[in-house]
Amino acid sequence: MLKIYNSLTKQKESFEPLDQNHIKYYSCGPTVYNRIHIGNARAFICADLLAKVLKGIYPKVTYVSNITDIDDKIIEAAKEEKVSIKDISNKYFNIYLEDLESLGINKPDLQPFATDYINEMIDYIEKLIDSNNAYIHEGNVLFDTTKFKNYGCLSGRNLDEQKAGERVNLETYKRNVNDFTLWKPSNNGEPGWESPWGFGRPGWHLECSVMSELTLNIPFDIHGGGNDLKFPHHDNEIAQTCAYHGSSEPQDFARYWFHNGFLNLDNEKMSKSLGNVVYLEDLLDVYDGNQIRLALLSTHYRQPIPWNKTLLEQAKTVSKKINKFTKDLNLTPKFNVDTLIAQDLLDDLNTPKAIATIQKLIQSPSNNIESELETFQYIFEGSKHKVRLDDNKISEIEKLIKERDIARKNGNYDQADEIRDKLTKMNVIIEDINGKTVWKI
Numbered sequence: 001m002l003k004i005y006n007s008l009t010k011q012k013e014s015f016e017p018l019d020q021n022h023i024k025y026y027s028c029g030p031t032v033y034n035r036i037h038i039g040n041a042r043a044f045i046c047a048d049l050l051a052k053v054l055k056g057i058y059p060k061v062t063y064v065s066n067i068t069d070i071d072d073k074i075i076e077a078a079k080e081e082k083v084s085i086k087d088i089s090n091k092y093f094n095i096y097l098e099d100l101e102s103l104g105i106n107k108p109d110l111q112p113f114a115t116d117y118i119n120e121m122i123d124y125i126e127k128l129i130d131s132n133n134a135y136i137h138e139g140n141v142l143f144d145t146t147k148f149k150n151y152g153c154l155s156g157r158n159l160d161e162q163k164a165g166e167r168v169n170l171e172t173y174k175r176n177v178n179d180f181t182l183w184k185p186s187n188n189g190e191p192g193w194e195s196p197w198g199f200g201r202p203g204w205h206l207e208c209s210v211m212s213e214l215t216l217n218i219p220f221d222i223h224g225g226g227n228d229l230k231f232p233h234h235d236n237e238i239a240q241t242c243a244y245h246g247s248s249e250p251q252d253f254a255r256y257w258f259h260n261g262f263l264n265l266d267n268e269k270m271s272k273s274l275g276n277v278v279y280l281e282d283l284l285d286v287y288d289g290n291q292i293r294l295a296l297l298s299t300h301y302r303q304p305i306p307w308n309k310t311l312l313e314q315a316k317t318v319s320k321k322i323n324k325f326t327k328d329l330n331l332t333p334k335f336n337v338d339t340l341i342a343q344d345l346l347d348d349l350n351t352p353k354a355i356a357t358i359q360k361l362i363q364s365p366s367n368n369i370e371s372e373l374e375t376f377q378y379i380f381e382g383s384k385h386k387v388r389l390d391d392n393k394i395s396e397i398e399k400l401i402k403e404r405d406i407a408r409k410n411g412n413y414d415q416a417d418e419i420r421d422k423l424t425k426m427n428v429i430i431e432d433i434n435g436k437t438v439w440k441i
Ligand SMILES: [Zn+2]
Pocket: 027, 028, 029, 208, 233, 237
């Protein structure tokens, strides 16, 4: 019934669950050290989209998404804020939950924390060493990628090609260029745990192999994450899990691999180093949660989203049109399989087609319109978040910014400063970036 693109076989397939009565799905979750930006939000919304469709058609679904609460970035953030790593991860975990809610993303059924599984990870590493799949070097334990013959099968990377090209950069203790850290020493007051290889902490890739197996058992149905996780993260997960169980078949770990595309700002990949990160909390000032949700789902999950204001404005218009139509109806959001909207979604989660379908339907409603709208609401409208600023206030702010730009262009700096003060009094923070003025509340 459900067709889904499998990144492992690189084709759209009919989804055949291992057990029709219980679907098991794991998706890589956040490293909790920072507020989420709109690119993160896309990954979480795509993961939620699949979970919602699965829950719409199967009686029981267990959706697991891990929380990485030990990582170099967290250690760095803790140092900067002069607090413990637990303080950082707790703080940003709670913010992450709020952000999910604001976009109508349901909480995953299980959210295992990496630091709750340290003993299990140590046992796992010991078995990998005993079976000759991992080796020790001065407090480090590394996975030997040449021991897994299908290494790179998900991303399609060729191991030999990489070796030849990248050997120059080989760290001295690595036997092969792709070998990755299972355990590393913690020095100079860094947080860590006692282990047979000394005081240290696990490498990032390990937690997903350990926690997915302990929460879902293997093989499970679907493993997901952003496209950027295919290599090395997911290829490493496959290698560890298969090596641990003496298998060479990636499908002994997870049957289907589900990956979402990037989010590009004005056709440029969003990244901190480019200074073009858009934080969700800023967008929530000016758009309803459901409008942002609709904008994020207006592109098919596998395609890159060209993220810009026009996309958000279009989503806002569509959302208002639908709300106007539904406001007097008594609807219960649910997945009605016999609707056109459901059929669009069952075909590899074709959200842009479903959005087009609902717009056609409200123009010339069929008898089944309520059932269609319920399905639409179930997928596209889970958020209760309302915009923090109304349209009038936004136009007022934008008008003042325009006046300030003109004043500056004409050399009227006193007037420009006056306008800036006025904006500050309205709690608007403005910043001049690359000749453009951006603002937030
Ligand atoms: Zn993972």
